[in-house]
Amino acid sequence: MSESSAGKFKRFFGGFGARDKSRDEQPTETGPDEQLPETSLDEQMPETSLDEQMPETSRDKQVSPAQPTAPQAAPSEPSPPAIEEDAIPIPLDSPLAEIWKKWGQPGLPALSSLAPAQGGLDIPSKAMKTSAIRILRELLPLAQRWLTMERVFTQARAAQEAQNRAAAQAASVKSDESSSAASGGEDPIPSPSEGETAAPGGESPASFAPDGEAPVPIPVEPPDVDEMAQVILSEDGMAAWLFLLPPSGKGKRLTVADGQALLREAHVTFGVDQRSLFSIFTKKPYFSLCPVARGTLPMEGKDGxxxxxxxxxxxxxxxxxxxxxxxxxxxxxxxxxxxxxxxxxxxxxxxxxxxxxxxxxxxxxxxxxxxxxxxxxxxxxxxxxxxxxxxxxxxxxxxxxxxxVKNILNITSDVDYSTGNIDFRGDVTIQGDVREQFSVKATGSISISGMVEAASVEAGGDVVISAGVSGNNQAVIRGKNVRARHLENCTVYAECLESDYILTSRIFCSDSVVAAGSRGSIIGGQVVAVNRIKANSIGSQSGRSTEITLGVQPEIREELHTNRKELASLRDKASELLKRAMYLKKRMEEQGHEDRRSAAEIQAAHGSLVQMTEREKSLLARQQELTEALSQLHRCRLEGGTVYPGVRLTIGSAIRNIETVAHNCTAVFDTEEMDIKFV
Known part of the structure; x- marks a missing residue:
């Protein structure tokens, strides 16, 4: 016996639903390690078909497994379902295909799901497709068991019919001998031995008693094959189907209770659809995968x-x-x-x-x-x-x-159309030039290796321009401390400024301006510093006009003037409001009763006077600061190696026009004489 045949034989008696009524006991499953007989099932059972073994007089009376008109195929049962496109094809050499043919199913053998037809549980066909191999593997023992019982039934009937024919022939011979003896024939008629049978007329087997009584018919009672069912789980355990095989002869029909027992044995305890289960055992959809239970898929979460x-x-x-x-x-x-x-x-x-x-x-x-x-x-x-x-x-x-996040921006090229304007919160380093009409802004310091053309550079910290500024009277530089090789035709706002030379530029510093280096010159333009201006040379031999201002910036003078003007206007408005309030109050006293309108106007005037008083205090405090700044003129110093004619020097309110060349001079403000003095 081949290994495949042994495996099939071992599975014939391994499931639920097949019962041999002649033995009235449930077959047991052969263990995987048990030895199987060496002879195959085909050697043990004849392959003669049921129609060949049955006499013609009894064929029409017996049930043929290949005919759906058997007693189990009652009119109330539905016809076999049509093959669907998503059905699982059954191999033609499979036991399931053999049963399909015997039962008279139309078309090629295939397994399909009856979820829509049942009107109950709907299991996606994908689950059936992915579990196709598992389904076919689990149905193989069930199909083999059904075929085994059917062949046993066929063999038993063939043996019984052969016995009946032999008994009928023996009975016919006995009857002929008895008739001959009664008519005086030569051959004696022997008495039938115990156990011999006869079938008068060939219609049914008969038995004769020893005393020659009438023969007794022997009924043919072949074993029946019960209706079989199998529970099949999908690969992922999320679906369960019931598969039914039809009964043979008068085999037992399964009930809903049997189906529930099958589910319990298969450990199917969740998601069972009772309506589908009832429909399965009521309509009996053979050769179909009937959905009976469905699990719930996990709801996947979402990553952060x-x-x-x-x-x-x-x-x-x-x-x-x-x-x-x-x-x-x-x-x-x-x-x-x-x-x-x-x-x-x-x-x-x-x-x-x-x-x-x-x-x-x-x-x-x-x-x-x-x-x-x-x-x-x-x-x-x-x-x-x-x-x-x-x-x-x-x-x-x-x-x-x-x-x-970086606080140092490094520009490795020029600031031009390739970079656009720079506006950065932090420090900026530019390894090229700042081209005309572009701007660089930074909350930190700005370091420029190249030159600044007619552009704008503004820093919250220091500004260092290695190659200088050629501003074409359009460049504006702002920073805390500005250092540049040279400054030409530009405007600079800073606290302190250092440069090799300053040419026709406007410089405004809140502390000092130093023109040092090989040239150390200030030529033309306007240079304003609060405390100190130092240069090797100021002005030029050609007498170019150069303005030097020390002491206070023009912005401070302008602010002080605006402060005093606003304070005077505020006091005038306060005086007018006070007069109006006093007039209204006096009028109400003369009338002897309160005027709501006048009272509201007095109240509003009082609120405005309070606000004006607070503003007056603020203006006076700022005015004091500005006045103190104006009084610091004694700290102002102009240090020039050479000062040329054409230079206009202003310290505080004192003005001095330089008419002759002065060497190694230092100019200060004499607070007693309120004039400029050279020391």
Missing amino acids: WTKEHFPRDFSRFTGNEDGGTVDYRAQTCVQVIEKGTVICDIYPPTEGVAGTRVDGVAVPPKAVNPAPVPAGSSTVLSEDGTKLLADMDGFLDFRDGKFH
Whole structure:
């Protein structure tokens, strides 16, 4: 016996539903390690068909397994279902295909789901497709068991009919001999031996008693094959089907209770559809996979995620001017960011919900992961961990999968159309020039290796210009401390200024101006400093007009003038309000009763007077500061190696026009004489 045949034989008696009534006991499943007989099933059982073994007189009376008109195929039962497109094809050499043919199913053998026809549980055909091999493998023992019982039935009937024919022939011979003896024949008629039978007329087997009584018919009682069923689970355990094979002869029909017992044996305890179960055992849809239970799939969670407020790949922004024209200088090459700005929002993961298989086993959802936070240098998480913040002012750079905040912006080229204007919160280093009509702004310091043309440079810290400024009377430089190789035709606002030479420029410093170096010259233009101006030479031999101002900036004088003017106007308004309030009060006293309108006007005037009083105090305090600044003239000094004619020197209110060349001079303000004095 081949190994495949042995495996089939071993599975014939391994399931639920097949019972041999002649033995009235349930077959037991052969263990995997038990030895099987060496002879095959085909050698043990004849292959003669039922029609060949049955006499013609009894064929029409017996049940043929291949005919659906047998007693079990009552009119109330539905016809076999048609093959669907998504059905599982059954191999033609499979036992299931043999049963299909015997039962008279139309078309090629295939397994399909009857969920829509049952009107109950709907299991996706994908679950059936992915479990096709499992389904066919589990149905093989059931089909083999059905065929085994059917062949046993056929063999038993053939043997019984052969015995009946022999008994009928013997009975016919006995009857003929008895008739001959009664008529005086020569041959004696022997008495029938015990156990011999006869079938008069060949219609049914007969038995004769020893005393010659009439023969007794022997009934033919072949064993029946019960209706069989199998519970099949999908590969993932999320679906369960019931598969029915029809009964043979007068085999037992399964009931809903039998189906429930099958489900319990298969450990199907969850998601059972009782309506589908009842429909299966009522309509008997043989050769079909009938959905009976369905599990619940786990609801997958969601990984944590981030919502970024800045692009990773920064595209330079181009500003639009009025009239629809594009200002390419207004574009910026970096993403400027302030401390505390939210770089991205961080959302926590959402946990999933576990599912349940049909056997009651929980199916956990996939594990969820926290959001990958792109936190780089100079970034910090918020206290609740839901935001990524900038930890300092600077520009935002995305690199190596993370956001970094840097406070030093390094421009390796010129500031021109390739970079656009620079506006940065931090320090800026420019290795090239700042071209005409462009601007550089920074909250920190600015260092420029090249030259500044007719451009704007503004820093909250120091400004260092290595190659100097050629401003064409348009460049403006602002910073705390400004150092430049030279300054030509530009305007500078600073606290302190250092340069090799200053040519026809406007300089305003709140502390000092120093023109040192190989040239150390101030020629032309206007230079204003509060405390000190120092240069090797001031003016030129040609007598170019050069204005030098010490003591106080014009802005302070203008502010003091505005302060005094506002204070006078405020006092005039307060006086008018006070007079109006006193007049209204006196009029109400003369009338002897209160006038609501006048009382409201007096109240409003009183509130305005209070505000004016506070403003007056503020103006007086500022005026005192400005006056003290004007009184610091004794600290002013002009230090010049050579001062040429054409220089106009102003210290405080004193003015001196230089008419002759002065060497190694120092000019100060004489507070007693209120005039400029050279020492």
